[in-house]
Amino acid sequence: MLPVQPSTAARSGYSRSSLYRATEKGNLIRIARGIYLPAQESATDWDLIEAATRRPESSICLTSALSYHDLVDTIPNTLDVAIPRGSRSPATDQAITWHHFDPSTFDIGRDTIPIEGSDLRIGIYSPERCIADAFRLRGHVGYETARDALKEWLRRGGKPNRLIQIGLQLPRAKTPLLRALEMLT
Template identity: 45%
Template sequence: MHRIAALPTHPFTLEDASAAGISARTVQRLATAGLLVRLGRGLYQRPETDVDDTDLCTAATRAPDATLCLTSALVHHGLVDDIPARIDLALPRGARRPAGPPTVQWHLFDAKTFTVGRTSLEIDGTRTSVGLYSAERSIVDAFRLRDVVGYETGIEALRTWLRRRGSAPAALLSIARTLPRAQGPLREALNYLA
């Protein structure tokens, strides 16, 4: 039991356990005995750890560049009312998509524009963070990838965003200039909704 106390209170990898002086074999034995919860290959947590979204935590641990995008980011920002069946995560094109929870949908974004509008978000109950695209970038992506998220999703998000105080269409257009495929549809929607 004293070995478990040495383990982090947040989800941890076998490397984290090793740094705490506990071997991979001991971690696996503790998991088999039900004293640890196996979240995924090489990722564990103590049973008393309260992580709201273990699938997101697992994906973020396996792919540090993972970034909430598309519908998942729009929902996070309160711009659409959808309840996505999967977590949309972006990686820079050329990165390896990790095996992981079936609830994660991986998307590959151009490495040159991957960081545009990207911030970081700490996952509740963990020390793990995941990337998050800003509301503006998420709206632009919804127009750019409307065949993926649905044609109405971008319109709904834009309409909600425009109703908020301080929303500036110039910020959207600035991001759209770096992601040209979105420029035309976004300008058209702005003209329609204005």
């Protein structure tokens, strides 16, 4: 099940006016401005659907990705989503924080996952990339979050070599990451 938008309504068998009438009748649910889902579908995370619909290249990052990988106990207030620098941050109805990452490093450690309850996929960074990002952006996520994620990752048997390889490719990640690894190993 893909979300219906006014621009794609014809593919789903709706005209623009019938799209709005279906919403008024309760056949469609408006999850965000210009994004509708069939009422009988129960998508579990509207934030993910809106992010993937607004920016197909978006990737879950920072605290949201660390939480997804169960590396921190923190429950983020908003969904942290990375888009390539130079892209416009879309206006959203959901609790999404848009982060702009350098296009040359955007795909490092990036994979995609399906969004439960829909046919959409969204990008997500690997645990190693998330930890490296947490250290390089520690002023934003907090040093404790980065340190705690690294401790948990090491406890689970994470390989420091893979983490260092990713840290070397990202600006401002190498030094704090190496210092933390030195203290923890």
